[in-house]
Amino acid sequence: MATYDEALSRLGFQYESRVVDTHFGETHVLAIGLEDAPPLVVLHGGNFLNPLCLSWFAPLAESYRLYSPDLIGQPGKSAQVRPPAHSDGHAQWSLDLLDALDLKRVPFVGISYGGGIALRVAGYAPERVSHAALVSPAGLASGSTWGMVREVVGPMLLYMSSPNCERLLRAAKPILTELEEPYVRQLGAIYRNVKLDTQLPRMATQEELTDFGAPTLIFVSEEDVFFPGEVVAERAKEIVPNLVAIEALEGERHVPSRQSFAYINSKIVDFLRNN
Numbered sequence: 001m002a003t004y005d006e007a008l009s010r011l012g013f014q015y016e017s018r019v020v021d022t023h024f025g026e027t028h029v030l031a032i033g034l035e036d037a038p039p040l041v042v043l044h045g046g047n048f049l050n051p052l053c054l055s056w057f058a059p060l061a062e063s064y065r066l067y068s069p070d071l072i073g074q075p076g077k078s079a080q081v082r083p084p085a086h087s088d089g090h091a092q093w094s095l096d097l098l099d100a101l102d103l104k105r106v107p108f109v110g111i112s113y114g115g116g117i118a119l120r121v122a123g124y125a126p127e128r129v130s131h132a133a134l135v136s137p138a139g140l141a142s143g144s145t146w147g148m149v150r151e152v153v154g155p156m157l158l159y160m161s162s163p164n165c166e167r168l169l170r171a172a173k174p175i176l177t178e179l180e181e182p183y184v185r186q187l188g189a190i191y192r193n194v195k196l197d198t199q200l201p202r203m204a205t206q207e208e209l210t211d212f213g214a215p216t217l218i219f220v221s222e223e224d225v226f227f228p229g230e231v232v233a234e235r236a237k238e239i240v241p242n243l244v245a246i247e248a249l250e251g252e253r254h255v256p257s258r259q260s261f262a263y264i265n266s267k268i269v270d271f272l273r274n275n
Contacts (some may be wrong), residue, residue, distance in 0.1 A: 002185050004076065007051040010182070013061055022096035024089065025079025028070040028072035028100070030054060033061035039106050040064040040272075041098070043071065043114025045255075046138075049186050050076050057109055059265045064272075071114065075194045087152055090117045091124035098128055107131035107272055112226070112254065113138050116201035122234050125206030131275065134218045135270045136224055137255050138200045141235040143228045151225050160191050174225050177257040183249040215244045215275035219264055221252040243273055 008015065013032040020027050027129050030050060040060060044053035048102050054068045070076030072093055073083070083089020090258070094117060098106065110118035115137025122129050151174040159167040172184045190196070220229030233246045247267060249260050256264065 001077075003189050004051060006155070007049055007055070007182060007186070007214070007249060011051055011055055013058055019077075020097065020100035022072070022073050022079075022093050022100065024081045024083065024093045024096070024154060025074060025081065025095070027097055027100075028077035029071075029097070030068045030184075031069075031213040032058065032267040033063075033065040035065060037061075039065065039103050040066050041068050041078070041103070041106050041108050041175055042068040043108065043117050044068065044074075045111050046071070046074055046113030046200070047190055047194065048074070048112075049190075052183060052186055053111060053114075055110070056261045057265060057268075059262070060109070060268060061137050063269055065244050067101055067103070071117070074113075074235045075190050077153040079182075082173040082197060083204050086264060088120065088124050090201050091120040094121045094123055095128065105130045107133070109135075109268060110137060111135040113197075113200060115139060119204040119209075120201050122212040122214070123204055124184070126162070126209075126212040126214065129214045131272055133212055133219075133271060134216070135219065135256070135264060137217045137232070138223050138227060139202070139204045140239075141201060141203075141227060142200075143231070147225055156191055159188070161190060165190065175253060176255045177221075177251075177260070180258075183255070204239060209239055209241060210242075213242050215242050216240050217244050217247070217268065217271045219247045219249060219267075221254060221256055223247045224254045226254050244271065 016031040050070045058205045070078040072078045072081050074224045108118040115134035116139035119139040155171040159171045168188045220232045
């Protein structure tokens with residue numbers, strides 16, 4: 001929680017912090033940007049802290065009112081309830097959240113696990129999603145299990161068994177394109193103190209997305225060990241009905257670089273204005 005609050009203090013924007021009720025328990029929500037600006041929902045990554053993920057998309061607050069909930073069951077200030085991966089729990093929670101915030105039909109921006117939740121909403125209640133911009137999203141295709149074990153799980157377990165700086169950097173390297181200190185440190189805090197969520201929101205299907213007509217923009221990373229760019233792009237072309245564009249980020253890992261996020265945010269603004 002100290003790491004969470006530190007990240008929040010460095011966000012660079014005035015923020016509103018509020019708690020809303022859902023059927024799954026209380027949900028903590030951060031909001032930044034002008035209150036009368038068009039709303040936009042930001043869903044952060046799993047096993048990651050909301051304010052650190054929100055900082056990547058904070059420039060969007062110059063044009064939109066960003067609502068960024070702490071995902072239930074993830075490290076943060078929301079209820080520590082994890083809906084079964086095979087269920088529609090995350091979609092139902094998202095609708096509770098939209099209703100509590102009085103948001104009828106809004107654009108979603110989701111990264112990683114959050115992208116997977118956005119796809120669950122798209123399949124469950126497509127009328128609530130006006131646009132979807134997904135970065136390194138879960139829910140479309142996954143990488144090799146052995147590759148993830150070798151590159152991510154092994155170094156993580158080694159760090160957890162005997163934490164030190166060198167092992168933490170090794171554990172963070174397959175995930176972060178840039179090993180920025182606050183993000184590396186929060187991974188260490190989560191690895192040491194949180195029971196990790198190993199279940200992703202279930203894969204979207206073509207049948208589920210049949211009625212989802214909202215414009216969709218997807219960013220994939222070339223060297224993403226979790227959701228390899230080429231594989232994700234191919235599946236997205238097969239099952240996402242109104243796929244406006246897929247942007248491939250060359251040389252990027254699961255979490256793109258700051259330079260790539262600047263590009264991503266500019267493309268999201270253009271996408272929301274022109275589609």
